[in-house]
Amino acid sequence: MFLGENILGWLLLALGGAMAVGNATALARPPRQRADGDLVRPPVWRSVLYIVLGTVAALWAVASLSG
Numbered sequence: 001m002f003l004g005e006n007i008l009g010w011l012l013l014a015l016g017g018a019m020a021v022g023n024a025t026a027l028a029r030p031p032r033q034r035a036d037g038d039l040v041r042p043p044v045w046r047s048v049l050y051i052v053l054g055t056v057a058a059l060w061a062v063a064s065l066s067g
Helices: 008-028 044-066
Strands: none
Touching: 008 044
16 A cells, blocks of 8 residues: 555544644633634633544544554
8 A cells, every 4th residue: 555554544543633632732722812803712612522522533543553
């Protein structure tokens, strides 16, 4: 295969991890400088949902890569 047999697992791990870590970081430290129309804080429920989905995707990828 072009980039290896486990490329989808590695991509899912990278995207799920980035989704979880990025949203957790946005909740922990919102940006200090905002443009006009930006929210003061990210929506909590959406961020928590994305953290959960990213974590599930990353864990699923780890399980599929190790098996």
